[in-house]
Every structure is written in C-alpha cells, then in structure tokens.
Amino acid sequence: MQKWGILLILIHTLSACTYTEKIRDGKTAYERKQFTVANLLLTNEIKKFKTGTDRGILSFILAETAMQIGNIDQAIENYRLAYDNGFGVDALKGLAFALKQSEQYTEAMQTFKDLSIEIGSPYEYRKDIANCDLAAKWKKEEYKDFFVEPLPINSAFADYSPVLLNKNSLIFTSDRPTSTGEQIYLWTGAGFTDIFIADLETGDAVPWKININSPAHEGTLSFNAERNKAVFTRCSGGKKEDAFCKLFIIEKINAETWGPASQIFPTLKDLNLGHPTLSENGKYMLFSAKAPEGWGGYDLYNAQLLDNGTWSEPALLNRQINTPGNEQFPSLDKDTLYFSSDYLPGMGGLDIFKSFRLENGEWSPPVNLKYPINSGGDDFNYTIIHSVNNLPFGYFTSTREGGNGKEDIYTFKKSPPNPKKDEKIPTEKPKVVAYQYYLDVFVLEKIYAEPNNPNSALLGRKPLTNAKLSTTITGNDQEFLTDSTGKTRITIQPGSLWNFLAGKDGYLNNAATFNAAGLQATPENPIQIVEMEIVLDKIFKNTEIVLDDIYYDLDKWDIRSDAKPTLDKLANTLILNPLIRIQLASHTDCRGVDSYNQVLSQRRAQSAIEYLIGKGVPPGRMVAKGFGETSPTAICVCSRCTEEEHQRNRRTTFKIID
Numbered sequence: 063m064q065k066w067g068i069l070l071i072l073i074h075t076l077s078a079c080t081y082t083e084k085i086r087d088g089k090t091a092y093e094r095k096q097f098t099v100a101n102l103l104l105t106n107e108i109k110k111f112k113t114g115t116d117r118g119i120l121s122f123i124l125a126e127t128a129m130q131i132g133n134i135d136q137a138i139e140n141y142r143l144a145y146d147n148g149f150g151v152d153a154l155k156g157l158a159f160a161l162k163q164s165e166q167y168t169e170a171m172q173t174f175k176d177l178s179i180e181i182g183s184p185y186e187y188r189k190d191i192a193n194c195d196l197a198a199k200w201k202k203e204e205y206k207d208f209f210v211e212p213l214p215i216n217s218a219f220a221d222y223s224p225v226l227l228n229k230n231s232l233i234f235t236s237d238r239p240t241s242t243g244e245q246i247y248l249w250t251g252a253g254f255t256d257i258f259i260a261d262l263e264t265g266d267a268v269p270w271k272i273n274i275n276s277p278a279h280e281g282t283l284s285f286n287a288e289r290n291k292a293v294f295t296r297c298s299g300g301k302k303e304d305a306f307c308k309l310f311i312i313e314k315i316n317a318e319t320w321g322p323a324s325q326i327f328p329t330l331k332d333l334n335l336g337h338p339t340l341s342e343n344g345k346y347m348l349f350s351a352k353a354p355e356g357w358g359g360y361d362l363y364n365a366q367l368l369d370n371g372t373w374s375e376p377a378l379l380n381r382q383i384n385t386p387g388n389e390q391f392p393s394l395d396k397d398t399l400y401f402s403s404d405y406l407p408g409m410g411g412l413d414i415f416k417s418f419r420l421e422n423g424e425w426s427p428p429v430n431l432k433y434p435i436n437s438g439g440d441d442f443n444y445t446i447i448h449s450v451n452n453l454p455f456g457y458f459t460s461t462r463e464g465g466n467g468k469e470d471i472y473t474f475k476k477s478p479p480n481p482k483k484d485e486k487i488p489t490e491k492p493k494v495v496a497y498q499y500y501l502d503v504f505v506l507e508k509i510y511a512e513p514n515n516p517n518s519a520l521l522g523r524k525p526l527t528n529a530k531l532s533t534t535i536t537g538n539d540q541e542f543l544t545d546s547t548g549k550t551r552i553t554i555q556p557g558s559l560w561n562f563l564a565g566k567d568g569y570l571n572n573a574a575t576f577n578a579a580g581l582q583a584t585p586e587n588p589i590q591i592v593e594m595e596i597v598l599d600k601i602f603k604n605t606e607i608v609l610d611d612i613y614y615d616l617d618k619w620d621i622r623s624d625a626k627p628t629l630d631k632l633a634n635t636l637i638l639n640p641l642i643r644i645q646l647a648s649h650t651d652c653r654g655v656d657s658y659n660q661v662l663s664q665r666r667a668q669s670a671i672e673y674l675i676g677k678g679v680p681p682g683r684m685v686a687k688g689f690g691e692t693s694p695t696a697i698c699v700c701s702r703c704t705e706e707e708h709q710r711n712r713r714t715t716f717k718i719i720d
Contacts, residue, residue, distance in 0.1 A: 119149065363379065410437060
C-alpha cells in the first residue's frame with residue numbers, strides 16, 4: 063500500500079496506536095509504531111550485517127520506517143538492499159511505490175513491470191503502471207494552469223491543513239515545539255498537533271489562543287463563511303489506550319470569545335472520523351471516515367444540520383467520488399468539491415481532485431488538478447479563494463520533496479491565459495450526447511508465495527479465465543463467462559442494483575453486490591466505466607487454513623466481538639457453497655496441562671461451530687475438533703518458545719473434508 067507522510071498517518075489513516083513506551087531494538091520499535099526511534103536504532107543495528115538474510119530483513123524494516131517519517135531517499139536505498147539480499151517481492155513492491163512517490167516515473171514503471179512478472183500477474187499493477195505514464199506526461203506539459211510556491215511560515219516540523227481566518231491570518235495544524243503538552247509522540251519524534259494561527263504579513267505563528275487546543279491531537283479545522291463556527295478533528299487516548307479521532311464543533315460567543323468544543327456524532331463508537339469541512343452557511347458538512355458500510359478504505363460522507371441543532375445520520379457520497387481506496391480532506395467552494403484520493407489516477411500518494419454538484423444533487427466524475435498542484439507525494443487540503451477579479455488563488459498541503467518539513471503549506475495562483483489552449487474555436491451546433499454506462503467485473507484468484515499453501519504469504523491476484531458469473535437484476539437472471547483477462551463487461555443503468563455469484567470448478571463460490579446509485583455521466587464524460595472485483599478461493603481439500611483474528615479470553619471459550627467478522631465471512635462462504643463440509647479446529651500453545659488444553663480447545667471449536675449454526679449453517683456440515691497442544695505449527699522447546707511462536711500455535715483453523 064502507498065505509504066503516507068507522518069502526521070497524515072495519525073490524522074488521515076486515524077489508526078489506533080500506543081503513544082509512548084521504552085524500546086531497545088529497532089524491530090520492536092517499528093512494531094509499536096515508534097518510527098523515529100525505530101529508524102535511529104535500525105540505522106545502527108544494520109551496520110553489523112553487510113549481506114545476507116539478516117541484512118535483507120533489517121533493510122526492509124528500515125525502508126518501511128523511512129517511508130513513515132518521510133525520508134524517501136533512505137527508503138529507496140534500503141528497499142533495494144532488502145531485495146538484493148533476498149527479502150522478496152514485498153521489497154520490490156515497496157521500491158516501486160517509493161520510486162513513484164519520488165517522481166522517478168520511468169524507473170517506477172519498470173519496477174512495477176518487474177514486480178508483475180515476479181508474482182505472475184500483469185493484472186495486479188496495471189493501474190500503477192498506467193498512472194506512472196500519465197503522471198510523467200503531466201509533468202512534461204509545457205503550459206501549467208497554476209504557479210505554486212511554499213509559504214514562509216513553514217517550519218522543519220509538520221505544517222498542514224491551511225484555512226483563512228481573515229485577510230492576514232491563516233489557521234493551520236502543526237506539531238512544532240510550541241504545541242500544547244510536554245510529551246513527545248514517538249511515531250513522529252515531535253509533539254502532539256495543535257491548531258495554530260499565522261500572521262501572513264510577519265510570518266509569525268503561535269498556537270491559537272481559544273478554547274480548542276488540548277494535550278491530545280487537534281487538527282484539520284474548517285470555518286463557515288461568517289467565521290463564527292468551526293469544526294475540527296480531535297484524537298484522544300491515554301498512553302496505553304487506543305486513540306480514536308472524532309469530530310468537534312465550536313461557536314463564537316462574541317468578537318473575542320469562542321465557546322467550548324462539543325462532540326459531533328457522540329454515539330458513533332470505535333470509528334475514526336476526520337477532515338471535516340463546513341459549507342458557507344454552516345448547515346452542510348463533509349468528512350472522511352472508514353466504516354463497514356463504505357466502498358473501501360476511507361470514504362467521504364455528508365451530514366445536514368437539523369432544526370433541533372443536531373446533525374443528520376451521515377450518508378455516503380456516490381461512487382463517482384468514493385472508491386476502493388482512500389478519499390479524504392474534502393473542501394467546498396460553493397457547488398465545487400475538492401478532495402484527495404490515492405486510488406483515482408494520480409501522480410503518487412494522495413492527489414487533489416475536483417467535482418461539481420449536478421442538478422440532481424449528485425457529484426460529477428472527478429478531475430485531477432494535475433501538476434504542479436499534485437506531485438508524487440501526498441497533496442491535500444485544497445482551499446480556494448477568489449480575488450476581486452475572480453481569479454482563483456489559495457492554499458494546500460504537500461509532502462513533496464524540497465519542502466522545509468514533513469508536510470508543508472503551499473500557495474497557488476492562476477497562470478496567465480494560454481493562447482494556444484484558449485484560442486477561439488468555431489461554434490458548432492451542439493450534438494445530442496448518448497450516455498453509456500458499463501460495469502467491468504473481474505473474477506480473480508489469489509497468488510500465494512507457496513502455490514499449494516494457502517497459509518503462505520499472499521503476493522497478489524490474477525485473472526480467472528472462463529469463470530462463470532451469474533447476475534440478478536430486478537428479477538432478470540443472466541449468465542456470463544469471463545474472458546482471458548478475467549473480465550466481463552455489462553451494460554448497466556444508474557440506480558440499478560446487481561447481485562453477482564461467481565464460480566469455477568476447483569474454487570469456492572463467492573458473491574458480491576454492485577449498487578449503481580449515483581452514477582452520473584456528463585457531456586464531457588458521456589461514457590462511464592466502473593470496475594468491481596470478485597476473488598475466488600481455490601479449494602485446498604484436507605488442508606488446514608488459519609482463520610485470522612480469532613482470539614479468546616484467558617481460560618474462556620466465548621466468541622469475542624472481534625472474532626465475529628471472520629466467522630461471519632466463513633458462514634457466508636459455507637452458505638454460498640452448500641456441498642462442502644468442514645472440520646473446524648482449535649489449537650492451544652504448549653503452556654498449561656495437556657488434558658486441560660485438550661478440553662479447552664474442544665470447547666472453543668464447538669463454540670465457533672455454534673456461532674456458525676446461529677448464522678444459518680446446517681450443523682451436519684461442520685465437525686468440531688480440539689487439538690490442544692498436540693499439533694503445533696511452530697516447533698520449539700516450550701520453555702524457549704517466543705511469544706510470536708506461542709501465538710502461531712494458538713490458532714483456530716478450518717479445512718474442507720468433503
């Protein structure tokens with residue numbers, strides 16, 4: 063996956079983390095997300111190994127930490143060293159994305175091609191290769207729509223999310239040393255983030271002295287037009303707690319005073335919300351969140367301010383905007399939406415796109431703002447301002463190379479008209495546009511590091527030729543076969559709902575649903591083609607397959623809430639494949655009395671089966687088997703097993719027996 067800038071990871075991946083803990087080696091520091099500590103330790107540890115497996119492992123981890131702290135050159139060097147020392151395709155994949163982010167597009171394309179050959183699938187990285195080619199062409203274009211330059215207020219720290227308070231004052235987020243709190247955030251090596259205010263004439267920047275900053279992280283603030291209401295993100299959690307990011311709102315009491323911050327959507331628990339933006343009237347809000355009902359990754363949602371002062375239930379924006387990747391940092395300019403995505407065709411990490419609100423309330427297909435607004439790094443938080451002659455200028459944030467710090471704030475202004483581009487074209491009679499909508503369904507299979515071992519590392523996916531695809535739409539059943547690229551193209555209509563069942567001999571059936579709500583072609587883009595993927599699992603008969611994320615409390619066999627998604631997925635697979643029977647097994651590690659471990663594992667296996675029965679799986683299709691400690695995967699002397707080896711042995715599995 064494409065790596066992002068440091069503070070971005072807190073605010074826009076919004077993942078849980080441990081803030082502070084003393085660490086003695088680089089690998090452990092990396093696992094604890096203490097990336098600055100890990101980078102320092104690994105840089106010293108790696109000197110002990112010139113070549114070999116250990117050098118490859120440490121080089122890869124060092125490259126990963128370098129990506130997290132924004133040292134792209136160090137990352138490229140160590141991904142290469144890792145690959146040359148036998149680390150494998152993950153190092154080559156990391157190298158390809160790092161080269162793309164450093165705008166070395168020709169070399170990145172070749173590395174993606176090498177990666178495709180190595181895993182045996184041109185499909186997996188076809189979009190990345192096409193994006194590199196497109197980005198290289200954008201950079202070479204003679205005429206550029208905008209002039210871009212960094213702001214003088216940038217520091218050696220993270221500075222991002224700019225928004226004007228008034229003509230001379232810019233509000234932004236930063237982790238510079240004057241931020242609130244004395245703790246160092248070991249992810250970044252800097253302080254926690256606060257909301258700052260900068261004088262654009264003098265360049266002076268200080269924490270904003272209103273009731274907003276706290277010892278937690280605050281960031282990504284947005285105003286209404288009157289600048290008397292603002293929304294922002296706050297991420298809070300103790301030293302050893304999970305830090306969830308939530309949305310807050312503050313309102314101005316008088317000319318000098320702001321009221322206390324109050325949380326928006328307080329009932330949305332265990333979800334990370336961020337990057338809110340307000341409409342001019344303050345009654346409409348967009349924000350980013352990663353939720354189970356989304357299209358994948360982080361998606362954009364909207365909400366309306368109701369008459370009673372509360373916000374409506376968040377609603378997903380349409381498929382024109384949201385993708386299987388990450389959509390974040392929305393901003394509004396009347397009926398124009400600006401946002402960032404790492405999935406739509408772009409130049410590297412997050413790219414900035416714009417979309418227009420159509421008459422039916424939906425959003426038009428996004429348009430990339432191209433170079434120099436976008437770069438190989440992450441580009442986001444685009445804020446546009448219109449001058450008296452209505453020529454746009456404004457601000458945005460970028461992690462591109464050449465900046466002062468990890469993230470920097472840039473200003474942009476419109477370039478003079480391009481005579482060639484703007485020369486008058488003879489007026490023609492408008493043509494009647496015939497809109498067309500297509501859905502490309504790809505049926506894929508997984509590529510494993512060991513082809514006959516479904517528990518080995520997953521390298522990617524490749525197309526399945528002649529897979530059967532059954533579809534149902536409003537009672538109309540259709541059947542297709544995939545072509546040599548694993549694809550079936552289907553003509554669809556906006557608003558239609560498609561149910562798919564894909565299958566092939568030797569593979570487990572899988573199902574998917576596509577909702578065409580929100581598809582909207584325009585005269586500029588009359589043909590809309592969207593894609594979806596259905597992955598089929600190969601049948602490995604009498605082979606144990608480890609079920610990830612199945613954990614039990616000490617000495618208990620109750621199904622925990624964090625195990626339910628994995629079991630739900632297994633239940634769905636069994637329902638879609640009514641002719642198979644499975645053995646569901648539970649294993650313990652070697653600690654404890656043998657007889658007790660045997661009983662405990664049997665109870666745990668039976669508990670999982672009872673859960674599956676409750677999901678509609680017939681009991682006759684499943685057998686519970688507790689193995690205790692008799693069948694370890696990690697072979698070690700019990701007193702000398704590492705905690706990682708104990709965890710590998712303490713597992714829940716299933717295998718197809720009929």
